Amino acid sequence: MSWVVALLVVVMGAAGPVVAAAPLAGREAVAAVSVAEAPDTASALVAARRQGTPVLVADLTTETRLVRAKPDGAMVAELTTVPTRVNRGGAWTNVDTTLAKRPDGMVAPRTAVTELAFSGGG
Structure with missing residues (x-):
């Protein structure tokens, strides 16, 4: 069988x-x-x-x-x-406060809980 x-x-x-x-x-x-x-x-x-x-x-x-x-x-x-992860587009990603230049010339953390950006200069 x-x-x-x-x-x-x-x-x-x-x-x-x-x-x-x-x-x-x-x-x-x-x-x-x-x-x-x-x-x-x-x-x-x-x-x-x-x-x-x-x-x-x-x-x-x-x-x-x-x-x-x-x-x-x-x-x-x-x-x-403190927050250690952020929900972006339905997926959790770890907070990464490393500053990086954005395409618009601003400098911002790679992944943060709130949107935050600094002037790229001038």
């Missing part, structure tokens, strides 16, 4: 969830997909339990807070007193 199993994997990409189906026949080995971030608490808890590593909970992320679901079902929050 032959058994066929289908594996459905959901991975969060930059543009949203990506779903891939891979049919398996017999006793073929399946490579595990590690999930670093999940869209909500329930998804993060399931992923963390399955893979045995913490998973970031996207809908609980703020400029000053990261929450991770742990494999044992606990939730761990990392809090900072």
Whole structure:
């Protein structure tokens, strides 16, 4: 008797969830997909339990807070007193206060919480 199993994997990409189906026949080995971030608490808890590593909970992320679901079902929050990340276009990026010249001649931080620019001179 032959058994066929289908594996459905959901991975969060930059543009949203990506779903891939891979049919398996017999006793073929399946490579595990590690999930670093999940869209909500329930998804993060399931992923963390399955893979045995913490998973970031996207809908609980703020400029000053990261929450991770742990494999044992606990939730761990990392809090900072100042913003360490900025949401740009639906994606979180680390704050980078390195000053850089912009195309309009102004000088500004590469990534900051508020828009800020200095005159390029004169």
